[in-house]
Amino acid sequence: MALPRGLPDGPHLDDDAVWRMDEDPATVLGSLQQQYGDIFTVHRSGAAPRVVLTSDSHIRELIKRDPDLYACGTSQFAQLVGRQSVNMLSGEPHRRMRQLLLPPLHGHALAGRVPRIRGIMREEFDRLRGADPVPLLQFTSEIALRVTASVLFSPMSAAQVRELCAPLMEIIEGIHQHRSVPPADRSAESVTSAREAFARQRARLDENLSAQVAAHRSNPDSDPASLLGQLLSAPVALTDQQILDQLATMLVAGHLTTASGLAMAAYWMQRPGEHAAAAAAELDALADDHSAADLAALHHVTAFCDEVLRIGSVVPHSSGRRTAGPVRAFGYELPAGTELIVSLHLAHRRPEVYPDPEEFDPRRFVDSPPSATTFVPFGMGVRRCPGAALATLEMKIFLACLRRTPGLELIGADVPFRTVSFGSTLAPPTQIRLRRTV
Numbered sequence: 001m002a003l004p005r006g007l008p009d010g011p012h013l014d015d016d017a018v019w020r021m022d023e024d025p026a027t028v029l030g031s032l033q034q035q036y037g038d039i040f041t042v043h044r045s046g047a048a049p050r051v052v053l054t055s056d057s058h059i060r061e062l063i064k065r066d067p068d069l070y071a072c073g074t075s076q077f078a079q080l081v082g083r084q085s086v087n088m089l090s091g092e093p094h095r096r097m098r099q100l101l102l103p104p105l106h107g108h109a110l111a112g113r114v115p116r117i118r119g120i121m122r123e124e125f126d127r128l129r130g131a132d133p134v135p136l137l138q139f140t141s142e143i144a145l146r147v148t149a150s151v152l153f154s155p156m157s158a159a160q161v162r163e164l165c166a167p168l169m170e171i172i173e174g175i176h177q178h179r180s181v182p183p184a185d186r187s188a189e190s191v192t193s194a195r196e197a198f199a200r201q202r203a204r205l206d207e208n209l210s211a212q213v214a215a216h217r218s219n220p221d222s223d224p225a226s227l228l229g230q231l232l233s234a235p236v237a238l239t240d241q242q243i244l245d246q247l248a249t250m251l252v253a254g255h256l257t258t259a260s261g262l263a264m265a266a267y268w269m270q271r272p273g274e275h276a277a278a279a280a281a282e283l284d285a286l287a288d289d290h291s292a293a294d295l296a297a298l299h300h301v302t303a304f305c306d307e308v309l310r311i312g313s314v315v316p317h318s319s320g321r322r323t324a325g326p327v328r329a330f331g332y333e334l335p336a337g338t339e340l341i342v343s344l345h346l347a348h349r350r351p352e353v354y355p356d357p358e359e360f361d362p363r364r365f366v367d368s369p370p371s372a373t374t375f376v377p378f379g380m381g382v383r384r385c386p387g388a389a390l391a392t393l394e395m396k397i398f399l400a401c402l403r404r405t406p407g408l409e410l411i412g413a414d415v416p417f418r419t420v421s422f423g424s425t426l427a428p429p430t431q432i433r434l435r436r437t438v
């Protein structure tokens, strides 16, 4: 069948409009969908045309075509995670790298880590006692970083993780500051100084990670089951740079995403109303020393977490897939060099799949488990998030700790739900703070 040649319709955006889209992808892509339909192209100056996909039939087709579609990533992201990062690789090298990274992140490997993860969270909730209220996102970010580090490396204290990741935190802060200013208002000096600061901190992060690699190699008590242990015992030895890039990727990808997810879960758990009652009852009946199997059996909590991730779409869109040559797909003959993304936010708001999509209602997942083409908080196909099992496990343990910690109060959370851009993720409003009164 003859298909229209070329790209679907869509707007040409200048730098400021692209900035506004990145700052508020939910609103901007939503209005573009209303204007252009379920598939549209965003043209940006100096970048590949970006085709935005939004429906389950698009997702089904993308999953089928994923391996032969693309080269992935943008140069800006490459600087952060490194050119050898799994997120930057394509084809066979990508598949091989994922094979190395996945085993320590599988559910059964994580089951043994539940006591350690719970211990980290309890320590963090204990540190709230007598302290001033802390921004909720700062609190969940500290937890997410420590938990990710506990899977990557041998056990470390909070202070060691903080020191290791200090350059990463400075990079993230720098990116926030830089992105808070519209491109037209940025001076040439501010752009140069942001670039230089980024390069300095990125080199420091590599130094810190190299020290971890050296320590792991020289210490006979190092954890062989940690992700670093697995990378070091790869059947075909990896170069040091390959190892550093995977570690940086995991810290970046596993950190802000999970921090936002935990913060959203806390928001919805503490909101007045009946929506959280069934999940709360399950959490309250859980043993203090619960296992991964106990957590997996909590149907209402699972549905609650799924609904948190659906309505919040922590990661608003998938990684880009770049067509390697002309491709007949999604009803078009797309040219080579087209970037394809799935708007996870819009996919989670299709009223024919999710009636009243703006309503938080975990019951929609209780009797009908989510489908891989309509529920996509972790993406899909060959690039589906390798940290999905860890992130959901963390959410459940976090909620159990939240319910068990007396005297917790969320300040500034009595506002209707909306998301704000937080790095490349969406988070609940950043002014929400957490206080512990006893």
Ligand code: HEM
Binding pocket: 086, 087, 088, 098, 148, 249, 250, 253, 254, 255, 257, 258, 261, 314, 315, 317, 318, 319, 320, 377, 378, 379, 380, 381, 382, 383, 384, 385, 386, 387, 388, 390, 391
């Ligand atoms: C709530 C938490 C998280 C969410 C919502 C999330 C979501 C996502 C999404 C949407 C993608 C892109 C998938 C695609 O393009 O199809 C992705 C990729 C990725 N995520 Fe996550 N993620 C989370 C936590 C984590 C954690 C905890 C880790 C690791 C410790 C992690 C590691 C990665 C990596 C390495 C990739 C790149 C995979 C590839 O390119 O093959 N993520 N994630």
